[in-house]
Amino acid sequence: MGAAALYQLAKRGKRVLGIDRFAPPHGFGSSHGQSRITRLAIGEGAHFTPLALRSHDIWRELERETGRALMTRTGGLVIGGHKDAAPLHVANFLEQTIKAAKRYDIRHEILDARDIRRRFTAFNPRDDEIGYYEYEASFLRPETCVEVQLDLARMHGVEIRESTRVLDIDGTDVKTDGGTFHAERVVVSAGPWISDLLGVACEDVFRVYRQVMFWFEVDGPAAPFQPGNFPIFIWQIPNATHGIYGFPAIDGEHAIKIAGEQYVVTTSADDVNRHVSEEEIAHMHERHVAPFLKNVSLRCVRAVPCLYTVTQDAGFVVDTMPGNEQVLIVSACSGHGFKHSAALGEAVAELIVDGRSRLDLSAFRLDRFTATGISPPRL
Numbered sequence: 001m002g003a004a005a006l007y008q009l010a011k012r013g014k015r016v017l018g019i020d021r022f023a024p025p026h027g028f029g030s031s032h033g034q035s036r037i038t039r040l041a042i043g044e045g046a047h048f049t050p051l052a053l054r055s056h057d058i059w060r061e062l063e064r065e066t067g068r069a070l071m072t073r074t075g076g077l078v079i080g081g082h083k084d085a086a087p088l089h090v091a092n093f094l095e096q097t098i099k100a101a102k103r104y105d106i107r108h109e110i111l112d113a114r115d116i117r118r119r120f121t122a123f124n125p126r127d128d129e130i131g132y133y134e135y136e137a138s139f140l141r142p143e144t145c146v147e148v149q150l151d152l153a154r155m156h157g158v159e160i161r162e163s164t165r166v167l168d169i170d171g172t173d174v175k176t177d178g179g180t181f182h183a184e185r186v187v188v189s190a191g192p193w194i195s196d197l198l199g200v201a202c203e204d205v206f207r208v209y210r211q212v213m214f215w216f217e218v219d220g221p222a223a224p225f226q227p228g229n230f231p232i233f234i235w236q237i238p239n240a241t242h243g244i245y246g247f248p249a250i251d252g253e254h255a256i257k258i259a260g261e262q263y264v265v266t267t268s269a270d271d272v273n274r275h276v277s278e279e280e281i282a283h284m285h286e287r288h289v290a291p292f293l294k295n296v297s298l299r300c301v302r303a304v305p306c307l308y309t310v311t312q313d314a315g316f317v318v319d320t321m322p323g324n325e326q327v328l329i330v331s332a333c334s335g336h337g338f339k340h341s342a343a344l345g346e347a348v349a350e351l352i353v354d355g356r357s358r359l360d361l362s363a364f365r366l367d368r369f370t371a372t373g374i375s376p377p378r379l
């Protein structure tokens with residue numbers, strides 16, 4: 001979201017300074033790992049779908065402008081329907097996905113378990129599970145997406161201070177370990193560091209959870225797992241505390257990326273355990289891979305942690321900072337934000353330049369938490 005906002009503001013002729021603690025794209029937050037799912041019918045709520053639709057337009061515009069491959073269409077499969085299906089972000093995820101697809105006329109099919117097994121031979125759903133198949137679902141290359149937008153921002157004259165740590169935001173004075181900068185407006189898009197920067201103003205809004213992405217080798221031919229035969233997928237697997245999601249084998253690898261989600265143990269960006277143990281790998285394969293995907297071996301070629309910065313309702317925050325209207329908070333992804341980031345960057349630029357966005361951002365206000373008394377997530 002930060003890279004997208006930087007690019008979109010620069011494109012509008014604004015003098016912009018970007019500050020990052022690391023050298024993006026990097027692997028310390030939530031925008032890494034070779035691939036990210038993008039889908040149009042959003043089970044977290046139909047109000048997200050306009051963001052996804054606009055983001056797809058922007059990704060294609062960026063591809064045409066730069067010649068870089070950012071988004072690869074694979075089709076997408078959401079599997080659920082079992083009476084004991086694992087929760088995913090919000091209640092009734094599969095049902096809300098189908099509802100959003102119908103509302104926005106997104107091309108899709110509803111498949112029964114036999115259909116799924118016949119069309120996608122690596123999948124092994126139970127007889128009482130169903131699938132929502134979306135034709136336009138794709139995967140994004142997050143590192144390349146960030147890199148392209150930062151490169152274009154630089155071409156528009158933006159200065160980016162890398163390896164620079166923000167220590168404090170006082171009004172619109174941004175104090176860093178490399179000096180203090182003054183601006184008319186400040187956009188804070190700091191992912192898992194958001195609470196550290198905003199302090200008590202938002203300490204009860206965001207929680208950080210460590211997730212792990214696994215790449216498991218496939219047994220036998222790779223063809224059944226390659227794009228065209230193997231879609232991106234989200235699976236509310238039965239009798240589990242969480243679902244799984246995954247991707248086809250890409251870039252010549254003989255492995256597929258699979259990940260789950262946990263919302264029990266919190267962490268912080270600085271204290272997170274970045275080592276993935278053999279026990280974690282074995283548990284993931286035994287409980288969440290082997291029963292559901294055929295011919296995926298226990299051999300894990302790599303495993304990488306990722307941080308989810310999550311609000312109490314699994315939504316985003318795009319709002320001014322309490323007590324400081326000149327600071328705009330643009331966080332958190334809540335585990336499903338990368339697909340929307342291009343449109344959110346554009347919306348941020350419109351808010352700052354025009355005073356309003358063409359997209360409805362009212363669902364992302366901070367006051368929804370105090371107004372509704374939403375409790376911490378039990379996902």
